[in-house]
Amino acid sequence: xxxxxxxxxxxxxxxxxxxxxxxxASQSVSSSYLAWYQQKPGQAPRxxxxxxxxxxxxxxxxxxxxxxxxxxxLTISRLEPEDFAVYYxxxxxxxxxxxxxxxLEIK
Amino acid sequence: EVQLVESGGGLVQPGGSLxxxxxxxxxxxxxxxxxxxxxxxxxxLEWVSVxxxxxxxxxxxxxxxRFTISRDNSKNTLYLQMNSLRAEDTAVYYCARxxxxxxxxxxxxxxxxxxxxx
Numbered sequence: 001x002x003x004x005x006x007x008x009x010x011x012x013x014x015x016x017x018x019x020x021x022x023x024x025a026s027q028s029v030s031s032s033y034l035a036w037y038q039q040k041p042g043q044a045p046r047x048x049x050x051x052x053x054x055x056x057x058x059x060x061x062x063x064x065x066x067x068x069x070x071x072x073x074l075t076i077s078r079l080e081p082e083d084f085a086v087y088y089x090x091x092x093x094x095x096x097x098x099x100x101x102x103x104l105e106i107k
Numbered sequence: 108e109v110q111l112v113e114s115g116g117g118l119v120q121p122g123g124s125l126x127x128x129x130x131x132x133x134x135x136x137x138x139x140x141x142x143x144x145x146x147x148x149x150x151x152l153e154w155v156s157v158x159x160x161x162x163x164x165x166x167x168x169x170x171x172x173r174f175t176i177s178r179d180n181s182k183n184t185l186y187l188q189m190n191s192l193r194a195e196d197t198a199v200y201y202c203a204r205x206x207x208x209x210x211x212x213x214x215x216x217x218x219x220x221x222x223x224x225x
Contacts (some may be wrong), residue, residue, distance in 0.1 A: 035211035037152075044201055044218055045144075045152065050211035088152055092210050095167070096142070096154035 002027055004089050004099035012107040019076040021102045023089035028069050033092040036065055036074045039101075040085045048087075049074060081106075109133030109214055111202050116219030123192050123223070129185040129202030129216055137180045140205035142212065143187045145198035145221075153198075156187065157205060170196075192223045 003026040013019055023034070031052040037045040047056040049065035052072055062077040076083055084106050089099040115127040127143070143155040156166045156176040164176050175188040185202050199220050203212035 033210045035209075037212075039152075044215035045212070046215070047209075047211050047213050050206075050209040050213075054209075056209075056211075056213060090152075090211070092205075095165070096157070098152040098154065101151045 001095055002029060002091055002093050002097055004091060004097055006089060006099035006102045008102060010103045010105060012105050013079055014107045015079050015081055017079050019079055019104055021074040021087055023072040023099050025070045025091060029091045029093060031068050034072050035090045037088045037090065038085045039088065045088065111204070111214055111216035113200065113202055113216040113219040116200065116221045118222045118224065119192055120225050121193060121223055124188070124190045125192065125221060127187040127189070127200055127219055131183050131185065134204070136178050136183050136185055140207055141178065141185045142203050142205050143176060144201045144203055144212070146201070147198040158185070194223050197221060197223050
């Protein structure tokens with residue numbers, strides 16, 4: 001089973017700043033099968049990025065994804081108040097696995 | 108409108124059973140890959156099971172042999188039959204559409220809470 005490790009566990013930033021979230025896989029993941037989700041308290045996750053770098057429908061262009069192999073990154077270029085949430089990466093290889101999440105909190 | 112609505116959660120004793128339902132609208136369940144994903148209180152997301160459009164099913168090791176995923180094409184509804192429930196199965200259960208070309212869960216339900224406790 002591929003294990004995804006996200007870092008940092010918590011990221012404290014201010015609105016307007018740039019956020020960089022990391023997702024590292026225990027073995028190589030096809031870029032086609034790497035996705036990012038945002039989850040706010042009491043809500044279901046929302047798909048942000050699929051295929052490592054493609055934005056889902058309706059996702060603002062301040063969200064971008066990159067990476068390949070075992071290292072993937074979600075970048076939020078300029079944080080808006082509504083962006084403070086928990087973010088998960090997910091891979092679909094031999095099975096589906098999620099990272100443990102990164103909490104993005106207001107500094 | 109494309110949406111998923113789960114139901115069937117509740118309080119059940121250890122060793123008991125529960126069946127979750129996920130009604131879809133705006134798309135056809137049988138033409139898509141459909142998954143269940145759960146989230147224990149205060150924890151992260153855990154994939155539970157998937158049913159492919161062709162009918163093949165797969166399970167996480169943690170639920171294999173105890174949970175069964177199925178669908179009713181006439182009702183456009185996905186199900187999760189959960190038997191031999193344990194305290195560690197306590198979670199919010201989400202159904203989600205696994206978009207076959209995005210290879211990601213693009214549509215999620217609102218979730219239904221399952222609590223396993225005596």
